[in-house]
Amino acid sequence: MKQSLGARTIIVPTPVWVIATYDEAGRPNAMTASWAGMCCSRPPCVGVSLRKATYTYGCLLTRQAFTVNVPAASQVAEADFLGIASGRDTDKFAAAHLTAVRSSLVDAPYVAEFPLHLECRLLHTVEIGLHTQFIGEILDVKASPEVLTAAGLPDPQRVAPILYAPEVRRYYALGEELGQAKMVGLRLRPVPETT
């Protein structure tokens, strides 16, 4: 028998991604978001939901662009700080000793110290309620060379992303590997009947 917990945003996991933008004056800003996820393969798109009250909301609408930056577990204090302070009254890059690098593809900066970045142009804006969802087309993914495997893809354990559990408000590291997709479930396929 399952227990009812009500109409709440209880789920695990959500990502801890840092959304970076320029404001109207050209100052870089960054905020942490967890209401986010990939949402399309072609064109490659990521969706990020923001409250209108955030400083990033206006920046993103003005510039029609943003980057999604994946901080590493060792950078959890920086990631958390970027979700506490507001760009309205704080230079968050300076306070967190982070470097804003201008994207050559979109009108937004990325966070140099973080290992993985998605450079996005705004494609759709979806009004949902307290949050507005911004769907960005990923024009390029950039990564620190030290997180790449020999095959040239980011190794998830070297990126070492942060996971978040809302409601209990706790951060977690990525754990052990559980197996290869489209492989570990093959044994459950029904055996074809012989005729």
Next chain:
Amino acid sequence: MKQSLGARTIIVPTPVWVIATYDEAGRPNAMTASWAGMCCSRPPCVGVSLRKATYTYGCLLTRQAFTVNVPAASQVAEADFLGIASGRDTDKFAAAHLTAVRSSLVDAPYVAEFPLHLECRLLHTVEIGLHTQFIGEILDVKASPEVLTAAGLPDPQRVAPILYAPEVRRYYALGEELGQAKMVGLRLRPVPETT
């Protein structure tokens, strides 16, 4: 210097959530999705992107409802299988030895063996490209009593969700706790100037 990887869906982590629906004939179906994330706090909403080619796509549009089910790390084979087979030609619940329980709130089943469920009614449909995003309003969250803490919230480490890294196509467990949100970053707040 960052390395460019191209316009691709490279990110870590994405969730491994199982979307359950009834088809037109009333048969339960379930598929694994990773292009998904929470997208609004009020009303509480979750977004899930599906390709039109999936069997779930039609079920969800017909029934205007779905559940999001969080499988545990010990259920990675079942979760993977639900992403390999199609409900068009396979009774996936039977093949994976899973039980469909009818939601009392929405016209969709949930997967009894999984520890956490979100019961959703379809609120918005967003055409993006290869994927269509379905935004569901969460009408209730249900959990297995054994994953709940004394405070009545799911303990992320007892739920033991599965994370996914697309492109390298690997599953991961949730790792160690890294700290409390709105706490671990406080030390980076600029010190107010004394006057």
